[in-house]
Amino acid sequence: MDNAATSWPKPPGVEEAMLLYLREEGGNPGRSGHRLSLAASRRIFQVRLALAEFLGVKDPARIIFTQNATEALSLALIGSLNPQDRVLSTAIEHNAVSRTLSFLRSCGVDVEIISVSPRGSLDVTGLESALKRKKTKMVVVNWASNVAGWTIDLDEVSGLVKRYGALLLVDAAQGLGHLPLLLSDRIDDRIDMLAASGHKGLLGPQGTGFLYLGPSSNPRPLIYGGTGSASSSDEQPGFLPDKYESGTLNGPGIAGLGAGLGTLLKEGVIEVARKEACLAATLAKGLMEIPGVKLHGAWSEEKRVLSWLPQHGAEVRMPASKNPVTPADDGTAAESSGGVVNARTPLAGTDVGDGRTPVTTRAPVLGVPGIPDAVAVVSMTLEGWDPAQLAFELDRRYGIMVRAGLHCSPWAHRTLGTFPTGTVRFSPGLYTTPDEIETVVSAVKELAIERKGG
Structure with a gap:
């Protein structure tokens, strides 16, 4: 994480x-x-x-x-x-x-x-x-x-x-x-x-x-x-x-x-972005429901979270590529599937609405159309816990590895209002599974109850 x-x-x-x-x-x-x-x-x-x-x-x-x-x-x-x-x-x-x-x-x-x-x-x-x-x-x-x-x-x-x-x-x-x-x-x-x-x-x-x-x-x-x-x-x-x-x-x-x-090119950048957004939204939704948890940043906004939750019955697709993938040995580059998206050339499978941002997708991943406007970084604090102590316990008891503190970005924490103690940051990635998200939510819930003496 x-x-x-x-x-x-x-x-x-x-x-x-x-x-x-x-x-x-x-x-x-x-x-x-x-x-x-x-x-x-x-x-x-x-x-x-x-x-x-x-x-x-x-x-x-x-x-x-x-x-x-x-x-x-x-x-x-x-x-x-x-x-x-x-x-x-x-x-x-x-x-x-x-x-x-x-x-x-x-x-x-x-x-x-x-x-x-x-x-x-x-x-x-x-x-x-x-x-x-x-x-x-x-x-x-x-x-x-x-x-x-x-x-x-x-x-x-x-x-x-x-x-x-x-x-x-x-x-x-x-x-x-x-x-x-x-x-x-x-x-x-x-x-x-x-x-x-x-x-x-x-x-x-x-x-x-x-x-x-x-x-x-x-x-x-x-x-x-x-x-x-x-x-x-x-x-x-x-x-x-x-x-x-x-x-x-x-x-x-x-x-x-x-x-x-x-x-990355084989998976597709847009596919990766959507998958990670769905994981972040699922995590944020679960954390929001725990008394004492406060989310900070992009995934504290309920509208964004709800818009990226996987639709009912949809499953988060795990990466297909398990074999080595390298640039071609003949000196040509691997085929790009979307690093820079130039809106003059619409994305495959998309309808371009405003001339720049693809807004609908005919075959949406996870039932969710569009492209995320945030990366999968979920920052939180938990009442009664110092962020560093919380991160330590998540690792020691549950094997959940996160980063706590100021994240080499004190300016951002001042903007968020979380300076000087910082936050606990969860950041799922390409290989994170929905089961791991559930484990995180359950662990934070247990620690929240414990600190309240419950």
């Missing part, structure tokens, strides 16, 4: 792809001309190409591999902003952004924070007023909250940011793979930089992530050194992706990321 921290278990193909890389492709990519080095280079390229296809990026060289989303965000922020530049962000950012902004503020960067309501609504009017008031170099936004499950409308925000000539950086660590990216045009025309982790919604191993760089983005590298290219020069290469990928890449991790992405 801690998939927001890292997806687990991983698809079977992830481990197998990593072992295959170590056994048969374990050379240093881009460093030598022998067969193992070339095999490693091909695998890295295949995964880079698969990610580009998944996002709808024209040039796969614009996918920069990093060790995680945090590194990708630091590269985008520190590499792009200078003293006297102005950056706007939101009041629900993760520490990967907020701490970097704090550092940049100490270096002379002008940082302004746009408010978010306690119900998760970004103050779009306030964002536009801030953009009008003073020239802004960059806007950085959190697509999906790892605390509350809220999401923002990236298409609306990107249109506004572009209108005022600023760069848009998206923290997609909690959204990518869990939700389709709904844009009215190609990502190259809407988002300047997008940072993501490989080990969450993309189902890959830890130690993987990437930064997408749009045509208007040219940050300074964070790390300089050997790339296996232009070795006669003392200067860092200026071409992509080498400019940002000094040192040996995490080849086994990237191979595993490719297998995780392959599984």
Whole structure:
């Protein structure tokens, strides 16, 4: 129940792809001309190409591999902003952004924070007023909250940011793979930089992530050194992706990321989003009925919960893919089933109502049409229990693993009103079962009764 921290278990193909890389492709990519080095280079390229296809990026060289989303965000922020530049962000950012902004503020960067309501609504009017008031170099936004499950409308925000000539950086660590990216045009025309982790919604191993760089983005590298290219020069290469990928890449991790992405594509991002929303709704409904429980964030809203409960008689479909799925060995990417959804091309099986968001589905999963507007993150507190103590007892007595506290996102907790103690966060994932949801609800009910002396 801690998939927001890292997806687990991983698809079977992830481990197998990593072992295959170590056994048969374990050379240093881009460093030598022998067969193992070339095999490693091909695998890295295949995964880079698969990610580009998944996002709808024209040039796969614009996918920069990093060790995680945090590194990708630091590269985008520190590499792009200078003293006297102005950056706007939101009041629900993760520490990967907020701490970097704090550092940049100490270096002379002008940082302004746009408010978010306690119900998760970004103050779009306030964002536009801030953009009008003073020239802004960059806007950085959190697509999906790892605390509350809220999401923002990236298409609306990107249109506004572009209108005022600023760069848009998206923290997609909690959204990518869990939700389709709904844009009215190609990502190259809407988002300047997008940072993501490989080990969450993309189902890959830890130690993987990437930064997408749009045509208007040219940050300074964070790390300089050997790339296996232009070795006669003392200067860092200026071409992509080498400019940002000094040192040996995490080849086994990237191979595993490719297998995780392959599984996601086989399942379908929209199918995964609906399944996870139904699990979150079922969990929230059960928790709501326990005296002393208070839900926080997106799944505290009864209307959302009721709209995503599986219809009577429907069952949550478990993943079909149990075999290794990797990008094609011929260098072509695995077929995408919906990373970026461009509304100019309607989704298979959907009727597009407003020209952007698919609103009805002829063959709805679980009897529930549409696409969720929140990720499967259910935050709660229980009367009489400290969140950390509650999480400990859930693990010790019931084997239920969750995360408690501030979740590296104190800004989001201040917005929610749960700072400084935080919450207990449940985050079901692709392999979570309805039976496991029932177990969680029963366990919380028992602990609630116990604390009341009942």
